[in-house]
Amino acid sequence: MTTREHVPLRTLTTFRLGGDARFVIDCENEADVYAARAFAKERGLPSYVLGGGSNVLAADDGYAGVIIRMNVPGIAEEAVAEDAARLIAGAGVSWDTLVAEAARRGLWGVENLAGIPGTAGAAPVQNIGAYGTELSGSLEWIDAVPADADRVERLAAAELALAYRDSRLKREKGWIVLRIALRLRRDGAPMLAYRDLASRKEAGEPLRTPAEVGRAVREIRAGKFPDLSVSGTAGSFFKNPVIRSAEAKALAERYPGLPVYPADEETSKVSLAWILDCVLDARGLSVGGARLFERQPIVIVAGDGATAKDVELLAETVARRVEEATGISIEREVRTLA
Numbered sequence: 001m002t003t004r005e006h007v008p009l010r011t012l013t014t015f016r017l018g019g020d021a022r023f024v025i026d027c028e029n030e031a032d033v034y035a036a037r038a039f040a041k042e043r044g045l046p047s048y049v050l051g052g053g054s055n056v057l058a059a060d061d062g063y064a065g066v067i068i069r070m071n072v073p074g075i076a077e078e079a080v081a082e083d084a085a086r087l088i089a090g091a092g093v094s095w096d097t098l099v100a101e102a103a104r105r106g107l108w109g110v111e112n113l114a115g116i117p118g119t120a121g122a123a124p125v126q127n128i129g130a131y132g133t134e135l136s137g138s139l140e141w142i143d144a145v146p147a148d149a150d151r152v153e154r155l156a157a158a159e160l161a162l163a164y165r166d167s168r169l170k171r172e173k174g175w176i177v178l179r180i181a182l183r184l185r186r187d188g189a190p191m192l193a194y195r196d197l198a199s200r201k202e203a204g205e206p207l208r209t210p211a212e213v214g215r216a217v218r219e220i221r222a223g224k225f226p227d228l229s230v231s232g233t234a235g236s237f238f239k240n241p242v243i244r245s246a247e248a249k250a251l252a253e254r255y256p257g258l259p260v261y262p263a264d265e266e267t268s269k270v271s272l273a274w275i276l277d278c279v280l281d282a283r284g285l286s287v288g289g290a291r292l293f294e295r296q297p298i299v300i301v302a303g304d305g306a307t308a309k310d311v312e313l314l315a316e317t318v319a320r321r322v323e324e325a326t327g328i329s330i331e332r333e334v335r336t337l338a
């Protein structure tokens with residue numbers, strides 16, 4: 001366990017924004033987590049759990065508390081059946097490293113989630129998803145420390161209320177994930193329904209193994225998202241709105257071409273990127289150094305000289321304009337580090 005003082009949050013987050021954190025404690029195991037929480041409590045300071053910092057916006061005036069940074073390492077495989085295996089990963093393992101490990105072992109289930117930044121421990125928090133797959137399809141259980149006690153609880157995926165970019169871990173404060181377990185298949189098949197993958201398949205690209213699908217997904221993503229080594233971003237800043245299907249139908253009649261996907265019996269998901277692009281003509285809209293990414297307007301990019309305040313003002317402007325044009329109140333995907 002290491003403790004540092006006055007650490008710039010721009011060095012811990014992919015937005016590369018934010019003032020200093022008063023303390024940052026790097027935790028390698030369960031005992032470190034308890035010690036870090038005790039450290040914060042003794043000083044009467046709040047604490048915030050951080051993984052790779054790829055889904056948070058830190059404030060310009062920093063964080064006057066203790067950042068508990070989850071570095072728990074390790075990946076282990078357990079055989080569970082002839083056609084399935086369990087991969088257990090420490091919260092600090094890079095998510096994409098875990099996906100690559102699954103592929104190396106010929107295990108199916110998370111290959112469409114290749115290339116998502118961040119850590120394994122954060123993956124269940126918003127039930128990461130991409131290219132027609134969500135973590136909920138493979139997550140078996142998590143080991144997590146509850147807010148009120150120094151103990152580890154094993155929670156089955158079914159207890160986590162995993163939903164579109166949502167989970168119980170997001171709504172109940174204080175859970176700290178120590179490790180996650182994925183149940184993966186040896187006899188899986190590629191899931192290529194998503195347009196970009198389907199067209200690669202049609203063009204004759206071999207997409208027969210988890211490794212081949214993972215590689216294709218990483219390539220597709222590289223063309224869609226800003227390069228993190230060049231630009232600050234936290235990926236999609238907003239969720240796609242899920243609204244009543246009747247409202248979605250009315251909206252699609254008003255704006256022909258609006259992509260609408262049934263979510264459940266009563267609700268449908270509508271494409272926010274399409275609304276920003278085709279209804280609001282908002283591609284490239286900017287406030288100070290923050291702008292909507294030209295190739296994908298649902299993504300906010302922090303350019304040179306940007307501040308967290310710029311991002312906040314841009315996000316507020318977008319939300320207001322979407323509401324004025326469509327009546328939809330959009331939700332943020334990115335979390336505020338506070």
Ligand SMILES: Cc1cc2nc3c(=O)[nH]c(=O)nc-3n(C[C@H](O)[C@H](O)[C@H](O)COP(=O)(O)OP(=O)(O)OC[C@H]3O[C@@H](n4cnc5c(N)ncnc54)[C@H](O)[C@@H]3O)c2cc1C
Nearest residue numbers: 051052053054055117118119121122128129176177234235
């Ligand atoms: C370029 C880019 C593309 C992205 N694409 C996608 C995508 O396709 N799909 C998708 O779903 N997401 C995407 N994201 C968002 C992000 O990668 C995921 O949300 C990821 O799971 C965040 O991991 P992290 O370790 O960086 O979490 P952080 O940003 O550090 O934390 C995110 C939240 O999880 C909490 N948290 C972190 N670790 C733990 C833990 N161990 N225990 C309890 N709580 C914890 C934090 O308190 C915070 O609320 C993208 C981000 C970027 C920058």
